[in-house]
Amino acid sequence: MSMFFAILVRDMRLSVRVGGGALMGALFFLIVVVMMPFAIGPDLNLLARIGPAILWLGALLATLLALDRLFATDYDDGSLDLLMMGRMPLELAVAAKAIAHWLTTGLPLVIIAPVLGLMLNVEMRAMGWVALTLLAGTPALTFIGLIGAALSVTLRRGGLLLAVLVLPLTIPVLIFGVAAANAAIVGPAPFGPPFTILCALSLASFVLGPFAAAAALRHGLE
């Protein structure tokens, strides 16, 4: 377990140091959401209606932003070779990296989402619910993205490939995330079913992601 935390602590430390991407995701999220009212115009009702969708899209893109460096930096400097020679299964090492990524990229998105909701005229009482759907859904984005990051690791400029690979897989998360957020704000559909499916997607990707990513890494290094 100490090996797991060694990776977790190192990756979190790296992301807050020079050249790390800890707040880049949150800043990108901020910019995307701030741009929206300028593009759509000052129609408050329209903004309120599409607010949750914009927040979810912004969170999705912000999560992808830092994902392509998740394994690429370790591959470039040789750390990945050594990570594969550890006593811990590679699946666990990969999971530790993903959790560190979510804590430094996904969690800040959840925290600033209610503030950004103000710009989109999302009701105050609904803000908590939107943040809750992001809290339940962003781990799924990270763990699905993990697979793409592992697949594209040996390719130069794999970032674009990553987006093409990962975005289609995140469609279910997007659908149920926005459905749950909308249910909380305007109704009349109940909040429960889409939210539970969202949680299920996160849990499933939490199980499948590390295995698929580790397999992709083992294969990619040959």
Add this chain to the structure above:
Amino acid sequence: MQLICENLACVRGGRDVFAGLNFNLNSGEALVVTGRNGAGKSSLLRMIAGLIAMTAGKLTLKGGEADATPGEQAHYLGHLDALKPSLSVSENLAFWMGYFGGGVGIEPALDAVGLAPLASLPAAYLSAGQRRRLSIARLVAVPRPLWLLDEPTSALDQQSQLRLAELMRGHLDTGGMIVAAAHGPIGLDSPRELKLGRRGTELL
């Protein structure tokens, strides 16, 4: 403890690099792998480390831990230093000690490679030779029986080469094994030599 390579073969990108490679390495022995560029020296080391798949053959570490692969009981010192520029010298080493589990402590290991005074410096400011020495500190910090060294003396100055030779001798004296790829002498008195060549391999 004995490292046994039986009938090892390597195909990279559809090209046969070497085939039918046999050798045994006992505790306290060093094997220097030589050969022209592209003869498969690095591939052999990476294969023993478990980083590339064996095309054919068998690799065992007799007397080692039964539930660990040879790679999991080996240190690999490759061309890349596996250092994070934004972490300090001691943080870099501390991570690998934490990941590989246990060891002699950060300070003695840094002392062994002469980097103790730079412990709190970010690794970004290290020279190529100092980065190499920090990688070598990892080998000292976490005891593992097999050292796989890919041109270990590159970028090292005269004094550091002597220090590395001393560390290698210490490792061999405590029953360790070394497989090193090299073009020149690495400072060991009488290592065995494995010559990889176009006309097959030759164990000297």
